[in-house]
Amino acid sequence: MATTAKKKLVQWDPTDIKAEMIAKYPPKVARKRAKQIMINEALENETPEILANVRTIPGIITMRGCTYAGCKGVIMGPTRDIVNLVHGPIGCGFYAWLTRRNQTEPGPDGENYMNYCFSTDMQDSDIIFGGEKRLIKAIQEAYDLFHPKAIGVFATCPVGLIGDDIHTIAKNMKKKLGDCNVFAFSCEGYKGVSQSAGHHIANNQVFRHVVGENDTPKEGEFKINLLGEYNIGGDGFEIDRIFKKCGITNISTFSGNSTYDQFASAHQADLSAVMCHRSINYVADMLEVKYGIPWIKVNFIGAEATAKSLRKIAMYFENQAFIDRVEKVIAEEMPDVEAAIADVLPRTKGKTAMIFVGGSRAHHYQELFKEMGMKVISAGYEFAHRDDYEGRQVLPLKVDADSRNIEEIEVEADPNLFHPRKSKEELEALEKAGLQFRHYDGLIPDMEKGTLVIDDLNQHEAEKLVELMKPDIFCAGIKEKFSIQKLGVPMKQLHSYDSGGPYAGFKGAINFYHEIDRLVNSKVWSYMKAPWQENPQLAGAYVWE
Ligand code: CFM
Numbered sequence: 001m002a003t004t005a006k007k008k009l010v011q012w013d014p015t016d017i018k019a020e021m022i023a024k025y026p027p028k029v030a031r032k033r034a035k036q037i038m039i040n041e042a043l044e045n046e047t048p049e050i051l052a053n054v055r056t057i058p059g060i061i062t063m064r065g066c067t068y069a070g071c072k073g074v075i076m077g078p079t080r081d082i083v084n085l086v087h088g089p090i091g092c093g094f095y096a097w098l099t100r101r102n103q104t105e106p107g108p109d110g111e112n113y114m115n116y117c118f119s120t121d122m123q124d125s126d127i128i129f130g131g132e133k134r135l136i137k138a139i140q141e142a143y144d145l146f147h148p149k150a151i152g153v154f155a156t157c158p159v160g161l162i163g164d165d166i167h168t169i170a171k172n173m174k175k176k177l178g179d180c181n182v183f184a185f186s187c188e189g190y191k192g193v194s195q196s197a198g199h200h201i202a203n204n205q206v207f208r209h210v211v212g213e214n215d216t217p218k219e220g221e222f223k224i225n226l227l228g229e230y231n232i233g234g235d236g237f238e239i240d241r242i243f244k245k246c247g248i249t250n251i252s253t254f255s256g257n258s259t260y261d262q263f264a265s266a267h268q269a270d271l272s273a274v275m276c277h278r279s280i281n282y283v284a285d286m287l288e289v290k291y292g293i294p295w296i297k298v299n300f301i302g303a304e305a306t307a308k309s310l311r312k313i314a315m316y317f318e319n320q321a322f323i324d325r326v327e328k329v330i331a332e333e334m335p336d337v338e339a340a341i342a343d344v345l346p347r348t349k350g351k352t353a354m355i356f357v358g359g360s361r362a363h364h365y366q367e368l369f370k371e372m373g374m375k376v377i378s379a380g381y382e383f384a385h386r387d388d389y390e391g392r393q394v395l396p397l398k399v400d401a402d403s404r405n406i407e408e409i410e411v412e413a414d415p416n417l418f419h420p421r422k423s424k425e426e427l428e429a430l431e432k433a434g435l436q437f438r439h440y441d442g443l444i445p446d447m448e449k450g451t452l453v454i455d456d457l458n459q460h461e462a463e464k465l466v467e468l469m470k471p472d473i474f475c476a477g478i479k480e481k482f483s484i485q486k487l488g489v490p491m492k493q494l495h496s497y498d499s500g501g502p503y504a505g506f507k508g509a510i511n512f513y514h515e516i517d518r519l520v521n522s523k524v525w526s527y528m529k530a531p532w533q534e535n536p537q538l539a540g541a542y543v544w545e
Helices: 014-022 027-036 068-077 089-093 124-129 133-144 157-162 166-178 196-209 235-247 262-266 277-292 301-319 320-348 362-370 385-388 424-432 459-469 480-485 505-520
Strands: 037-039 082-087 150-155 181-185 220-227 248-255 271-274 293-297 353-356 375-380 452-454 473-476 492-493
Touching: 014 248, 014 452, 014 459, 027 037, 037 277, 068 082, 068 150, 068 181, 068 196, 068 248, 068 277, 082 133, 089 150, 133 166, 157 375, 157 480, 166 181, 181 196, 196 277, 220 235, 220 277, 220 301, 235 248, 235 301, 235 320, 248 262, 262 277, 271 277, 271 301, 277 293, 277 385, 293 301, 301 320, 301 505, 320 505, 353 362, 353 459, 362 375, 362 505, 375 459, 424 480, 452 459, 459 473, 459 480, 473 480, 473 505, 480 492, 492 505
Parallel strands: 082 150, 150 181, 220 248, 220 271, 271 293, 353 375, 353 473, 375 452, 473 492
Antiparallel strands: 037 452
């Protein structure tokens, strides 16, 4: 029975909270979780190590998804003109079908397969006798019906277990069809400890099979790739609006509102701007090694962060007219932002928030809360790696049994297409002036001392945290939404944005301020009573304990 849970912790002590969160675990589990729950020391040059990207302990209700979700759903899902064919039982396809609010603009060609659910619909007999024939038939059928530019085949768990050779099938079908690029992803759900493994698999295959395929020159003076932006709730549309205003040509977004042609032309950009570091850093690195395109970290969540990111892009191109134009855009956009802040601030200042999302938003969204005068008292990722917490200086990380499953592809400078966009001296001069390349500081340095940084938070711990620290708002996903609301605390989904958004860029920031103001000041939650406030808590014990 928890005892301190009944104490009303007005002035909470992070050490007590941590102890309380793991108090009910068996000793071995508690020891492991203790390494994933960190009381932030926010040290200047050094951050303490956090355990991340490790298996969730069986029995714990994790917030994570599977490797297939990371590959098919996250990276490849937002590309409208590739047929994403799921090889597996229908359930895997169905639950990746329009469940992530990545939006798209069909464009003049109108090619858009996003609202379809393509699956081989594997049956028992396929599991027993093999599913290859069924896959070949499905690829042919998709081609005959739609004549797409490309078909991506995604392996679900049973495919890996029975050993269907999806890569050979893809190769043969590509040859047979002639005008359709067919490639496959060994992204079985069990391949890694979370969806993060799926990101890596998707990065590798897109780079191997698509990037560099289109050499038709792309016009534009300031050409960039926007990596790790998925157009959830229209975020990418807002960012593209700002880019257009600034005169930035976005060659390819990986992968919000993207097309096959964008991926195929990515090698023509002169800079990669990385938004979600976790999901796409592999492509950023490979583009640099193979084609000579440097990358910088950006963040378009938060008005100040957006301005800062635009300035970084402008700085890179070293063109005064462009720098001036970017400044003009910022000056035009900021008054509305400032007015919105002035409106909400008296109601939001001093309120507290918790953010537990994916592998980058738990960091990025802190910018928006800061702008509203709110304090993030606890945050963490579901599946990020140590570099997303502590910064890229901790790289390379130790390869363990789970990461060994994921292919690392060796990339070399392309004999024809490699050309360094900046000389070594130019890059050094820019670094000296404050523009950092291949750099990400991670979440920890941005959080205050004494806050709790928690990796792979689970349902039990989430409830404990909320019960003890009573934040004014809790941000996570649909699985957490209702259990948190039942605790009397407003909950905002930061994966799907509930039905809201965009929250990126300047206009997005304004949307977010109003939404959070509405939520943290809503009276409705204070009328709710948690069950334990009225009835004594029931506690059970396992017989074999
Ligand atoms: Fe990157 Fe994402 Fe995220 Fe992510 Fe995701 Fe997402 Fe996310 Mo949900 S790619 S790591 S795997 S920013 S789907 S758009 S919201 S968990 S924080």
